[in-house]
Amino acid sequence: MYNAVYSELHGRRIFRMSTEDSPVVTIAAAQQQTRAAVASSGHVGLTASRLRDDLFPWVIALATGLEYFDNTVFSFFTSYIAGGINASADELVWSSSAYAIASVLGILQQQWWVERLGYRRYIGGCLLLFAAGSMAAALNESSIGLAFARGAQGYFIGPMMSACRILIQTKFTAQRRPTAVRAFLCMILLASALAPLIGGYLLAEFDWRALFICTTLGGIVLGLSVLLVVPPFGKVHPEARGDAHFWPYIVFAYAQGALQIVMQQVRFELFASSPLLVGLTVAGLLSLGWFAWHQWHHPNPLVRLHALRERTFQTGIALYVLFYYISNAFSYLVSRFLEGGLRYPVENAGRLVGLTSLASLVIAFAYFRFAPLVKHKRWLIVPGFTMAALLGGWMVCMPPDISVPWLLPPLLLRGMLLVFIALPVANVAFRIFSAEEFNHGYRFKNMVKQLTYSFSTATMIILEQHRAALHETRLTEFVNPFNPVFQQSLDSLTHAFEGLGHTAGEAKGLALVEINRVVTQQASFLSALDGFYFLIGVAVCGGLFALCQRQID
Numbered sequence: 001m002y003n004a005v006y007s008e009l010h011g012r013r014i015f016r017m018s019t020e021d022s023p024v025v026t027i028a029a030a031q032q033q034t035r036a037a038v039a040s041s042g043h044v045g046l047t048a049s050r051l052r053d054d055l056f057p058w059v060i061a062l063a064t065g066l067e068y069f070d071n072t073v074f075s076f077f078t079s080y081i082a083g084g085i086n087a088s089a090d091e092l093v094w095s096s097s098a099y100a101i102a103s104v105l106g107i108l109q110q111q112w113w114v115e116r117l118g119y120r121r122y123i124g125g126c127l128l129l130f131a132a133g134s135m136a137a138a139l140n141e142s143s144i145g146l147a148f149a150r151g152a153q154g155y156f157i158g159p160m161m162s163a164c165r166i167l168i169q170t171k172f173t174a175q176r177r178p179t180a181v182r183a184f185l186c187m188i189l190l191a192s193a194l195a196p197l198i199g200g201y202l203l204a205e206f207d208w209r210a211l212f213i214c215t216t217l218g219g220i221v222l223g224l225s226v227l228l229v230v231p232p233f234g235k236v237h238p239e240a241r242g243d244a245h246f247w248p249y250i251v252f253a254y255a256q257g258a259l260q261i262v263m264q265q266v267r268f269e270l271f272a273s274s275p276l277l278v279g280l281t282v283a284g285l286l287s288l289g290w291f292a293w294h295q296w297h298h299p300n301p302l303v304r305l306h307a308l309r310e311r312t313f314q315t316g317i318a319l320y321v322l323f324y325y326i327s328n329a330f331s332y333l334v335s336r337f338l339e340g341g342l343r344y345p346v347e348n349a350g351r352l353v354g355l356t357s358l359a360s361l362v363i364a365f366a367y368f369r370f371a372p373l374v375k376h377k378r379w380l381i382v383p384g385f386t387m388a389a390l391l392g393g394w395m396v397c398m399p400p401d402i403s404v405p406w407l408l409p410p411l412l413l414r415g416m417l418l419v420f421i422a423l424p425v426a427n428v429a430f431r432i433f434s435a436e437e438f439n440h441g442y443r444f445k446n447m448v449k450q451l452t453y454s455f456s457t458a459t460m461i462i463l464e465q466h467r468a469a470l471h472e473t474r475l476t477e478f479v480n481p482f483n484p485v486f487q488q489s490l491d492s493l494t495h496a497f498e499g500l501g502h503t504a505g506e507a508k509g510l511a512l513v514e515i516n517r518v519v520t521q522q523a524s525f526l527s528a529l530d531g532f533y534f535l536i537g538v539a540v541c542g543g544l545f546a547l548c549q550r551q552i553d
Helices: 002-020 023-076 078-084 089-139 143-157 160-171 177-205 209-229 246-265 275-297 311-341 346-357 359-373 378-396 404-429 435-476 484-499 504-548
Strands: none
Touching: 023 078, 023 089, 023 143, 023 160, 023 177, 023 209, 023 311, 023 435, 078 089, 078 311, 089 143, 089 160, 089 209, 089 246, 089 435, 160 177, 160 435, 177 209, 177 346, 177 359, 177 404, 246 275, 246 435, 311 346, 311 378, 311 404, 311 435, 311 504, 346 359, 346 404, 359 404, 378 404, 378 504, 435 504, 484 504
């Protein structure tokens, strides 16, 4: 019996050893754990990949929005930036010109960089270097320093719109492309609307440097996001890369610089009587013509110009020029009208313009829904220019004591111009191109955009400075002791200041200061109205031009 019990216990122990401590079972359990870990890591990797795929269109849309935010902030708050560095507004024209020239050069060289770096490193690197340029702009103390900093910003952020839009067109499937394009356009509208809002708050709470620090932070965050999210598209093998075109690039840069210098200096010198300006103009035009001839005949150019043979694309570019000129000029004039002519605080002016611009988002969603039903895009573009003329006409009819409700309709119309002009023009101008031709055509369009922005800002500043000086001179003629109205106003103000406790001498000095302030404000108000009169003419010409173009149907 003892032996039987021993044998039974021994057998159970052996059985337990064979089932629990066997090396085969241990390996099988380890394999199960490994498979579970692999499945878990695969699920995490799939989730991360899907998240990057979902964020891809939004990250590049935000990168484009940063370009529009930067442009709008600089245009809207030009006078405050000029005051911060003790420069006149017309001195800041050089900053605008430097930005435009560098942007065009950056767009021209964009494909060369993409072929060597890929879109991810190119866009991410440009955003980070743009942030460095923004910080340099915030730290500078002179108009020359700001011009160099804006040039650096322009070279890196100026090509952003074309790079991101080309990326959407060539790297998204036909099913995903409409969603990406809508995100792209909505971010442009949102950034343009938020720029006055955020900029006004920053100026009210801090100073002009906060505008550039804001874009610095945005560039850093978006640059790192692009490096994490955007797939490595665009880089090609060395044998398939395009040429550097070093000397044509230098010639083109010289041509742009020469023509920009002439455009700035013609304010101070009579063009026909200045051999230097005439010589620079001739040299710039010849250089530009040689560059166009070289690129036209080169088998692998920096930018292919053959798209200009298409009549539809020619018309589209002309309409783009008119739209960009009017839009940028309205942005500048509205800010000067509100702050200089009506003496609105900068925060209130930014809030008013920003909130009314947000209405363009609603109109954009309506456009995406109903635009396909409009077969002839001309009947969207012509009303867009009509709105621009109506906006200018409304502004010139405003008295100096206008209330806020009367400002809302024209500012709402301003936010609708992009939806009624730019979007239909884009739909018509680029639908005829293949992916490769779209790449070159869209880059050319953005080169034109940057130059038009620069020209628009420069002409508005020149016009405003000239008309403000003229009106101030005329108004000052009435400020003399022989004018009974002036004498009555001076006596009334003097008595008012005396009633506040000032001595007779102090009261008279304060009264003269107040009259001078009123004269300056009225001159600023009238010069802004003159600018709106000018834009009415440009808008009417644009509407008539669009009406005559049968091919945009």
